[in-house]
Amino acid sequence: MIKSLTLHVHCQGHPVGRLEFEPKANAFSFSYDPAWEKQPDSFVLSPHISFEAQADSLVVKRFLENLLPEGRALDIVAHTHQVSKNNVYALIHELGKEPVGALSFSPDIANPAQYEALVPLRRPISNKELSSRIRDRETTPFPVWDGKVRLSVAGYQDKLQVLVEGNQISLADGSLASTHILKPESQNRNTPHMVANEHYCMTLASALGLIVAPVSLRRIPEPILLIERFDRQLVLHNDTQTVMSVRRRHVIDGCQALDLPVSMKYERYLGNGRDVRHIRDGVSYEKLFKLNTFNDPLAAKLAILRWALIQLLLGNSDAHGKNISFYVRGELLDVAPFYDLVSVRIYGKNIDQELALAFGDTFELDDVGAFDLADFAQRVGIPAALVSREMTRLAKAARTWAPKIAQLPDYSPDERVFVEEIVALVLKQASHFLTIAPQVPKIDPALLA
Structure with a gap:
């Protein structure tokens, strides 16, 4: 009986470490290669899998499962390779050549020279x-x-x-x-x-x-x-x-940065039913802002603020914890470029419109007002005046650029009609921003306690 299985983890041919899996115990462990830690450009897998201490099995498993596709794509992978969707090790074994980031997982290539020899x-x-x-x-x-x-x-x-x-x-x-x-x-x-x-x-x-x-x-x-x-x-x-x-280049998403499983990418990870809607232990703006491993905390928080506000401007209710990523530099994080920006609101009742991450206590786009944004600012630890300033800047720029970009030659006639609907939504949200932005810093902090 096989007691443990091993995958070699590499970055551009350099050995990073070894991933061990004990099938019967369903236990993972990861150990860094001593030579990797001495590399001048080395990095940790995530802030929770450090050079200094051995990471818990569940921490390693959460990191790995966040590398995998979801939904139908995961069904296809599992069916194609005839493995269970819950078998994280088997899935990484099959998909580990090129996941997101800089790592490669392989049972065979333990020698960097072999990697370099590939044509x-x-x-x-x-x-x-x-x-x-x-x-x-x-x-x-x-x-x-x-x-x-x-x-x-x-x-x-x-x-x-x-x-x-x-x-x-x-x-x-x-x-x-x-x-x-x-x-x-x-x-x-x-x-x-x-x-x-x-x-x-x-x-x-x-x-x-x-x-x-x-x-x-x-x-x-x-x-x-x-x-x-x-x-x-x-x-x-x-x-x-x-x-x-x-x-x-090595990047991790919001769930990996917070050591949360993929199932907790939404703040209300149990849903919005009456008996569970108060449970908000998933990814939240507050958790993202309070990550303590930023290379440049001020720049990172400004970037996350802009990411949060653009969701309101576009009507993107589905901006969850796996829709933001971070570069890993050594043991510190920098916010990576943004992606998966869409207008969900434009599809109306056909798609769930509840915000993936709340502003204050508000999960409804139409209900986000000055009080909620002041509450948001206090919870994430940034000045309300900064929120007001960025709202105003984004709204004024949107008024200029939203109509212009809709006229790009990229769109077919049907697509242009559709995009014009997004323009109308963005302009409506921009007007709302300009109305409530001056009020945000005026909210009495005592009312937010």
Whole structure:
């Protein structure tokens, strides 16, 4: 009987450590390679898996499960490899070559030289093949290509990790890694034009001064969204399109930063039923702001504030703890570029509209007023005047940029009509911001206690 199993953990060919799993006890352990700790650019897996102390089994398991896809994508992975969805070790074993961040998990490659010896491999995808696969998603799971699951990033939506070189989209193997996340249109009839929705919201957020992952919209002829991976750095050939190598950067999401399981990515992780709505132990703005491992606390808190406010401006009720990430530098964190910015409110009652993270005690977008934002400021430990200032800045910029971005040539006529509806929502929210922003610093702190 096998007592324990081992996966070697590497970063760009350098040994980081060993992941041990005892199947019968369902117990995980992780130990860093002594040489890794001495590397000048080394980093911890997360603030809760430190160099100094051995992490508890459940801490390691929570870190690993947050690397995995969710929903139907997880069902596909489990079915394809004939393993239980609860078998975290087996899933990491199958998907560990290229998860989010800089780590690779392998049972075989214990020697960095073997990693370096791998040659860069590309498996080109033609527009015709990609179009066919998008149309056939009901019968052929989108993440499975050439009999192999090509998805090891978290989230519910159909997506694919791809290498983009100019107009050519490929699957990457060997020493190469993906450079982009590809998202086709949603199959959910309740959420039409999701590609245009995310493209517009991400582009607007960038224009408003937020640091976001660059996005582009292509047609093959179906619309696809390409999101540039911010956990990848490219070395390009002289022609500026051919990728010579891909350097991976380590990032973790909000759940990993807070040592919470994926099931607690919503603040009300048990739902909003009468008997459980008061339980709010999941990810919250307060928890994110009070992380004590920021490299630059002031810059990090300003970035998180802008991330919180843009959700109100866009009507993105589904901004949860896995929709924010952090670069890991040594043992400290920096806020990474933002992603998954969409307007959920635009879909109305077809989609749950409760805010994933509350402002004060308020989980309803329409109910967020000056008192709630003052309460929010006090709970997260930032000046109410700063909240007011950023609301005003974002609202004024939105009034300028929201209509302009809707006129980009990227959108089809139907998409443009849809995007104009988002513009109307954003302008309405911007007016609301400008009305209540001056009131936020005037709320008596004694009323918030």
